[in-house]
Amino acid sequence: MPAVNxxxxxxxxxxxxxxxxxxxxxxxxDDLLVEHGFGALTIEAIARRAGVAKQTIYRWWxxxxxxxxxxxxxxxxxxxxxxTEHPTAETIRDYLRGFARFLGDDPAGKVxxxxxxxxxxxxxxxxxxxxxxxxxxxxxxxDLIARAIDAGExxxxxxxxxxxxxLVGPIVYRALTGSSIPHELVxxxxxxxxxxxxx
Amino acid sequence: MPAVNxxxxxxxxxxxxxxxxxxxxxxxxDDLLVEHGFGALTIEAIARRAGVAKQTIYRWWxxxxxxxxxxxxxxxxxxxxxxTEHPTAETIRDYLRGFARFLGDDPAGKVxxxxxxxxxxxxxxxxxxxxxxxxxxxxxxxDLIARAIDAGExxxxxxxxxxxxxLVGPIVYRALTGSSIPHELVxxxxxxxxxxxxx
Amino acid sequence: MPAVNxxxxxxxxxxxxxxxxxxxxxxxxDDLLVEHGFGALTIEAIARRAGVAKQTIYRWWxxxxxxxxxxxxxxxxxxxxxxTEHPTAETIRDYLRGFARFLGDDPAGKVxxxxxxxxxxxxxxxxxxxxxxxxxxxxxxxDLIARAIDAGExxxxxxxxxxxxxLVGPIVYRALTGSSIPHELVxxxxxxxxxxxxx
Amino acid sequence: MPAVNxxxxxxxxxxxxxxxxxxxxxxxxDDLLVEHGFGALTIEAIARRAGVAKQTIYRWWxxxxxxxxxxxxxxxxxxxxxxTEHPTAETIRDYLRGFARFLGDDPAGKVxxxxxxxxxxxxxxxxxxxxxxxxxxxxxxxDLIARAIDAGExxxxxxxxxxxxxLVGPIVYRALTGSSIPHELVxxxxxxxxxxxxx
DNA sequence: GAATAAGCGAGACGGTACGTCTCGTCTTACT
DNA sequence: AGTAAGACGAGACGTACCGTCTCGCTTATTC
Numbered sequence: 096m097p098a099v100n101x102x103x104x105x106x107x108x109x110x111x112x113x114x115x116x117x118x119x120x121x122x123x124x125d126d127l128l129v130e131h132g133f134g135a136l137t138i139e140a141i142a143r144r145a146g147v148a149k150q151t152i153y154r155w156w157x158x159x160x161x162x163x164x165x166x167x168x169x170x171x172x173x174x175x176x177x178x179t180e181h182p183t184a185e186t187i188r189d190y191l192r193g194f195a196r197f198l199g200d201d202p203a204g205k206v207x208x209x210x211x212x213x214x215x216x217x218x219x220x221x222x223x224x225x226x227x228x229x230x231x232x233x234x235x236x237x238d239l240i241a242r243a244i245d246a247g248e249x250x251x252x253x254x255x256x257x258x259x260x261x262l263v264g265p266i267v268y269r270a271l272t273g274s275s276i277p278h279e280l281v282x283x284x285x286x287x288x289x290x291x292x293x294x
Numbered sequence: 295m296p297a298v299n300x301x302x303x304x305x306x307x308x309x310x311x312x313x314x315x316x317x318x319x320x321x322x323x324d325d326l327l328v329e330h331g332f333g334a335l336t337i338e339a340i341a342r343r344a345g346v347a348k349q350t351i352y353r354w355w356x357x358x359x360x361x362x363x364x365x366x367x368x369x370x371x372x373x374x375x376x377x378t379e380h381p382t383a384e385t386i387r388d389y390l391r392g393f394a395r396f397l398g399d400d401p402a403g404k405v406x407x408x409x410x411x412x413x414x415x416x417x418x419x420x421x422x423x424x425x426x427x428x429x430x431x432x433x434x435x436x437d438l439i440a441r442a443i444d445a446g447e448x449x450x451x452x453x454x455x456x457x458x459x460x461l462v463g464p465i466v467y468r469a470l471t472g473s474s475i476p477h478e479l480v481x482x483x484x485x486x487x488x489x490x491x492x493x
Numbered sequence: 494m495p496a497v498n499x500x501x502x503x504x505x506x507x508x509x510x511x512x513x514x515x516x517x518x519x520x521x522x523d524d525l526l527v528e529h530g531f532g533a534l535t536i537e538a539i540a541r542r543a544g545v546a547k548q549t550i551y552r553w554w555x556x557x558x559x560x561x562x563x564x565x566x567x568x569x570x571x572x573x574x575x576x577t578e579h580p581t582a583e584t585i586r587d588y589l590r591g592f593a594r595f596l597g598d599d600p601a602g603k604v605x606x607x608x609x610x611x612x613x614x615x616x617x618x619x620x621x622x623x624x625x626x627x628x629x630x631x632x633x634x635x636d637l638i639a640r641a642i643d644a645g646e647x648x649x650x651x652x653x654x655x656x657x658x659x660l661v662g663p664i665v666y667r668a669l670t671g672s673s674i675p676h677e678l679v680x681x682x683x684x685x686x687x688x689x690x691x692x
Numbered sequence: 693m694p695a696v697n698x699x700x701x702x703x704x705x706x707x708x709x710x711x712x713x714x715x716x717x718x719x720x721x722d723d724l725l726v727e728h729g730f731g732a733l734t735i736e737a738i739a740r741r742a743g744v745a746k747q748t749i750y751r752w753w754x755x756x757x758x759x760x761x762x763x764x765x766x767x768x769x770x771x772x773x774x775x776t777e778h779p780t781a782e783t784i785r786d787y788l789r790g791f792a793r794f795l796g797d798d799p800a801g802k803v804x805x806x807x808x809x810x811x812x813x814x815x816x817x818x819x820x821x822x823x824x825x826x827x828x829x830x831x832x833x834x835d836l837i838a839r840a841i842d843a844g845e846x847x848x849x850x851x852x853x854x855x856x857x858x859l860v861g862p863i864v865y866r867a868l869t870g871s872s873i874p875h876e877l878v879x880x881x882x883x884x885x886x887x888x889x890x891x
Numbered sequence: 892g893a894a895t896a897a898g899c900g901a902g903a904c905g906g907t908a909c910g911t912c913t914c915g916t917c918t919t920a921c922t
Numbered sequence: 923a924g925t926a927a928g929a930c931g932a933g934a935c936g937t938a939c940c941g942t943c944t945c946g947c948t949t950a951t952t953c
Contacts, residue, residue, distance in 0.1 A: 215411035265463030610812035663861030
């Protein structure tokens with residue numbers, strides 16, 4: 096019986112990693128998180144949803160956190176890039192508004208919140224999350240602020256990291272407590288912290 | 295440490311709720327969280343550590359989150375009370391400094407962070423956490439700000455909730471990302487947000 | 494709604510071992526072995542079939558072999574008891590005929606064969622099988638032969654263990670190779686080995 | 693130890709079946725069985741040990757049982773041939789002694805026991821084992837007995853198959869139960885069963 | 892002062908997910 | 923065409939907790 100099955104199931108990629116399986120896992124994880132929350136995000140559920148064997152997940156990811164990090168980094172690069180040119184107060188304000196929208200409306204924002212949360216529960220998650228996501232992004236944000244200062248566009252009284260946390264902190268905290276983030280809040284933060292009276 | 299009667303295990307209280315068991319559970323939960331993290335905080339581990347039957351826990355608490363909430367509320371009332379008199383900018387600054395210390399150094403601060411985190415993972419936790427902790431505390435904080443404004447001590451450009459989140463957000467975010475919170479950050483937030491130039 | 498469900502599920506026995514679960518496991522194991530062979534005899538399949546949690550099996554049995562041993566010992570005591578009185582050549586012959594029937598026709602005989610087999614694959618099985626089944630049974634058989642000799646009923650040229658193995662070996666070997674065991678074979682063995690010419 | 697070409701891993705043969713791979717698999721299977729028992733005899737372990745790809749095994753053998761059968765048949769032909777000339781009672785006795793030694797001391801004896809065992813667990817093994825090993829060997833043994841009877845050397849009261857099983861059964865059973873097989877046992881079986889008093 | 896009722900330690904139970912292992916199939920790249 | 927390599931879907935392994943349950947005991951409170 097020489098294989099006359101009409102649908103060839105999936106064109107298994109042989110020796111190399113199966114890109115279709117990789118994407119199926121990332122999407123399954125994302126969907127499950129958004130639809131049923133982090134509690135429903137088990138490796139078994141992801142495998143089931145993705146139509147993939149558990150071992151395929153364990154072969155490529157050490158934990159479900161790394162799966163989420165993969166999706167977050169991809170989505171984040173796509174839809175929340177740190178501006179690299181023309182750093183003015185407005186540029187920064189627009190970036191923060193985009194960040195607020197990302198956290199509130201984008202499914203990937205839920206992933207970010209879940210990772211912030213899981214990092215509290217598990218030190219390994221914290222380490223990976225800082226190294227792979229928070230660190231690099233902070234690097235870019237520091238650069239943004241530094242260039243805006245150099246150009247005389249803004250003059251915060253705090254150091255770069257303190258400034259960024261003062262701007263980003265309220266937005267994240269609002270998202271964590273399930274509240275909306277109005278433009279007014281973001282705008283006033285930018286005005287009061289980046290262009291204070293005494294400057 | 296009362297009731298150190300060595301002989302007959304524990305003199306157990308018969309008909310009424312056993313206060314010793316209640317305290318043992320609260321302390322066990324606290325200790326486990328601080329020592330081994332939220333991941334190690336299972337009902338079975340709490341029962342084991344507290345020397346209590348699982349059923350005794352389930353009889354009085356619907357979930358481990360409620361145990362943590364109980365400890366948090368007690369500790370929070372004791373060591374982080376919202377000031378009720380003399381509302382000045384300094385009062386508010388000191389409260390925020392105390393909050394930063396609570397989050398950074400106090401074991402109970404770890405409980406608060408864990409609950410913020412768990413609230414992201416589970417809607418029931420979020421509801422209970424808001425209703426039993428965040429809501430009441432926010433009420434007091436709103437009152438604090440309102441009285442300070444009335445007394446002409448501060449004049450924030452944002453509404454009360456926005457103002458509080460703008461002050462508290464950075465502190466929480468710093469704690470969530472494992473960074474320290476210097477006085478300078480808190481002080482500058484108070485100055486820039488509560489006494490802005492245009493006021 | 495104070496529990497008006499008509500079937501009370503199962504009257505869980507509380508603190509004590511649940512006899513119904515124990516029997517369900519034994520029967521499930523027996524059934525699966527007979528119906529689908531040793532290969533289908535997994536702990537998961539037994540649990541599924543018995544309507545029992547896996548952990549309930551692991552709590553009481555260290556391996557599936559011990560489950561089979563439990564069923565074998567119970568069935569064996571019931572349907573293949575070594576005769577304890579009137580030891581004559583005919584008694585022995587009847588016992589061996591019973592043994593042949595047990596191996597060939599009784600489901601429990603399949604269990605015995607499976608355990609002989611598994612003992613070849615796994616030393617732990619071998620140890621347990623000898624200690625719990627083969628040893629005690631051999632003790633009784635030795636006693637049977639010894640009393641028959643004392644009474645002058647039989648006079649084998651071999652020692653007790655050699656004699657028993659010479660009688661039992663062909664029966665077991667026949668069963669292992671899937672052949673039938675005619676009375677003639679058993680009878681001739683008894684005649685030639687227990688009442689040899691030179692005695 | 694042939695083929696110790698140290699340099700380019702193995703000079704692998706391209707188009708034709710690789711004899712070195714075939715032998716490596718057979719030896720690996722044999723070694724693993726003797727060293728770690730049937731439980732450790734997985735296809736993956738054989739491939740690992742033989743330094744061969746799994747697929748190479750699956751291409752040539754339908755199951756690990758067939759690998760064992762290949763080794764058993766080769767070893768059995770070499771070291772346990774059924775005598776073809778001078779069939780006397782002594783010839784038969786010596787053959788049985790050799791069989792006992794094979795089962796007890798020869799590594800290939802462990803293979804035979806493992807296959808007898810596995811045949812209990814899996815019908816496909818049973819079929820193959822009977823067809824490729826037990827059947828042909830029984831054919832030769834029947835012939836041996838028949839010629840001995842024709843020559844008047846022995847006169848068993850049982851038919852050929854019953855006689856052979858009566859002789860072989862105890863030896864196999866002893867091996868299966870891990871006991872030694874003394875010459876005395878073999879000799880007495882031959883005497884009592886092949887030259888009974890009434891013949 | 893006996894009966895009742897509730898809390899308690901203990902732990903069995905049916906489940907679900909964990910992370911690991913091996914199965915047998917497959918595809919690729921090399922010889 | 924045979925091979926080494928190894929990814930893949932499948933599913934069992936033995937463990938840890940989940941939340942529910944029943945037991946046997948202890949200790950007030952009630953009749």
